Amino acid sequence: MLKTMMRRASKVATVAAAGLLAMSVQAADPIRIGSFLSVTGPASFLGDPELKTLEMYVDKINEDGGVIGRPLELVHYDDAGNASNARNFASRLIRSDRVDIIVGGSTTGATMAAVPMVEQAKIPFISLAGAVVITTPVKKWVFKTPQSDRMAAERVLADMKSRGLTKIGLISGTGGFGSSGREQTLAVAKEMGIEILADETYSGSDTDMTAQLTSIRSNKDVQAILNFGFGQGPAIVTRNYAQLGIKRPFYQSHGVASDGFLELAGSSAEGLRLPASPLLVPDSLPDSDPQKAVVQAYKSDYEARWNAKVSTFGAYAYDGLMLAVAAIEKAGSTDKAAVRDALESIQGHVGVTGTFNMSPDDHNGLTADSFRILEVHNGGWKLVN
Amino acid sequence: MFSEFLQYLFTGITIGATYALIALGFTLIYNASHVINFAQGEFLMIGGMATVSLTAMGVPMLLAIILAVVLAGVLGIALQRLAIAPAKNADVVTLIIITIGASIFIRGLAQLVWGKEYHVMANFSSDEPIQIFGAVLNSQSLWVLGVGAVLVAILVYFFTRTLTGKAILATSMNKDAARLVGIRTQMVLMLAFMVSALLGSIAGVVVAPITFTSYDIGIILGLKGFVAAAIGGLGNGMGAVVGGLALGVVEAMSAGYLSSDYKDAVAFSMILVVLFFMPRGLFGAKVVERV
Incomplete structure (x- = not known):
């Protein structure tokens, strides 16, 4: 009885030791990239x-x-x-997972919650969220990939200016995206010398904006209209x-630059x-565009692997990861300060979102x-310039 | 100047007619049980979403609408049978809380089944808007108004001319007395939930081409419908219609003439003003508490 137990115990111990050994070999080697993302919940589309x-x-x-x-x-x-989850996870990534760099933060809220931890721990952090506040004013350890x-x-x-339109009407959503926009x-x-003659808003749950548009239309001086908003509005x-x-010419923001928007708006979106x-x-x-190859490769890779349509949000993560890789290669190590310095000096890095020139x-x-x-x-996108 | 006014009016009446249809659903259940059914907006959502997903599967539009409305009706019965009936003797507040729970449940289910995206439904008739004195009217608005008018007429007939309708009224007036004269009050309650689900889903189908539809469209439209019902006097069909139209027109006018920022504030302060001077709403019955 005792013998069999002993035998079993020694077996277990051997397996455990072997496992530990294997783990320590792995753990010594890889570069650990940490990430916290809004994979589920209201921002899961990001x-x-x-x-x-x-x-x-990876x-x-x-x-x-x-x-x-x-x-x-x-x-x-x-x-x-x-x-608050984002803050906890950022702390876990830094303290217990001991990652070398963080690429993540789908929303501005999640990013800003993690910023104090990152700054304190002095670890390079590439955010995937849009708002200006993330990098203005500049924070030593924080970078971001989407445009603001x-x-x-x-x-x-x-x-608009290039088309000679200098007096415009603005209609925007009252949500975070619309009001910041x-x-x-x-x-x-104001800086570009364009006059905004009408400034209307609508709330995210409104089902009819005819009244606001009629009010803008009644101003005969308005030459073009811009709508800054997100979602179905x-x-x-x-x-x-x-x-x-x-x-009159009509503009939308990048908030609705997706095929889903074309589906909802139908033929009304024409022009x-x-x-x-x-x-x-x-x-x-054009073939001369340095981004062309990168963009095409990302799109075909993504669609082949996941059998789903590619999205601009995924591209932010692509750029974040590639910037991290470029910085680590440039630094030649995963020393946090060296990687940060390398990130800050990246020039002419061609990504999907754009060409990055950090400073x-x-x-x-x-x-x-x-x-x-x-x-x-004709119900599709056409490149103007 | 006049064309703008007309444009605001058209906009207001279209939105208002939607609110009125939702308010009628509230009224119906309130009449039968004194319960305010906060799942009313969800019936609206079921109507729109089921129609969209059925047509996407290739079912002809008309059949899809009928199936969607039937689905909502079945859901209405299920709500009464499975959630309200088991809590038989609970007081009204408890029942209202149950309906809130049910609405969250239905919304969650819809999100799982249909996802979170917004969906489009084609206009019933032409996409070309109609021009009247320089103002434009979406042809779908006429459908909303027309269907609304027909539904109101049917309801009036149902409540004043049919035995079943009268049974619902009798139950609302005095449940015990109704039971004494042989009305099966549980049956009547079930019927009220079914009819108001049908009403809500039909509203959902006719407004979907204007508002788009998604799993959460019922929240805000349901809330506005409730405001309309309260302005008109809870429990009064006429009040629901007038309250809905008034709310819609006030919203559109304040968005047009004041500022779109104050649109919702104006609408919600309207309910305060009305209830302050007429606590039972515009058309509310004078109720004397017997001591």
Whole structure:
């Protein structure tokens, strides 16, 4: 009896020891990339493609031999769109998982909740969220890949100006995206000498914006109308716009630059313009465009692996991971300070979202030009410039 | 100037007619049981979403609408049978809380089945808007108004001319007395839930081409419908219709002439003003508490 127990115990011990040994060999080697994303919950449309992208490219890089001769290991948590979860997970990534770099934070809320931990722990952090506050003012350890809404406003207003439209009407959603976009548009318009003659809003749950549009239309000086919003609201605005038969040029924001929007707005969207990622029109990019190859490769890789449509949000994760890899290669080690310095000095890194030129005063590295202006043409996207 | 006014009016009446249809559903159940059914908005959502998903599966539009409405009706009966009836002798507040729970449950289920995206439904007739004195009217608005008017007429007939309708009224007036004269009050309650589910889902189908539809569309439309019902006087069909239209028109006018920022504030302060001066709503019955 005792004998068999002893025998069993020794067997278990051998297996456990073997396991430990195997683990320690692995643990010594890989570069640990930490991530917290909103894979479920209200922001899952961001986190889901982001996680898929990270998983897919970590595998791919490992198949190709890893980075500086070491494999990558992805450690990720799902914050379910909750900022306090994000804070806890960031702390866990830093303290117990001891990751080398963090690429994550699907929403601005989650990102900002993690920023204090990251700054305190002095670990490079590449955020995948949009708001200006993440990198303005510059925080030493925090970088981000998406363009800010300010750039979208700059891009749209520049396009209007090039068409000679300088007096415009603005209609925006009262949600976080719409109201931040509205503020940025008002600020940028002042700098660019564009007059905003009408400034209307609608709440996210409104089902008819005819009244607001009628009020803007009645101002005869308004030459063009811009809608800054997110979700189904802009689609309703687009349909009301067409129903009212308003003939003035119509612009939307990058918030609705997706095929889902075209489906909702239908034929009413014909002719409207918006700033968007080149990912929506990979095949119409000119061959001289350095992004063309990157964008096409990302789209076909993603769609082949996951059998789902590629999204611009996943591309933020792609750029985040590739920037991290580039920085580690440049630094030649995973020393946190060296990687951070390398990130800050990245120049001309061609990503899906744009070409990144980081600097000590710019931890985003993109300009408004990384947005392409697209026009809806025959129910699809057409590249304008 | 006039064309703008007309445009705001059209917008207001279209939204208002939607609110009125939802308010009628509230009224019906309130009449039969004094319960405010907060799952009313969910019936609206079921109507729209089921129609959209059935047509996507290739079912012809008309059949899809009928199936969606029937589905909502069955759901209405299930709500009464499975959630309200077991809590037989609970007081009204408890029942109201049960309906809130049911609405969250139905919404969660819809999110699982249909996902979180918004869906489009085609207009019933042409997509071309109608021009009247410089203002434009979506052809679907006429459908909303027309269907609303027909439903109101049917309801009036149902309550004043049919025995079943009268049984519902009798139950609402005095449950015990109704039972004494042989009305099966549980049956009547079930009927009230079914009819109001049918009503809600039909509203959901006719407004879906205007508002789009998604699993959570019922929250805010249900709330606005409740406000409309309260303005009109809970339990009064006429009040529900007037309250709904008034709410819609006030919203559109304040968005047009004041500022779109205050639109919802104006609408919700309207209910305060009305209830302050007329605590039972515009058309509420004068009720004398017997001591």
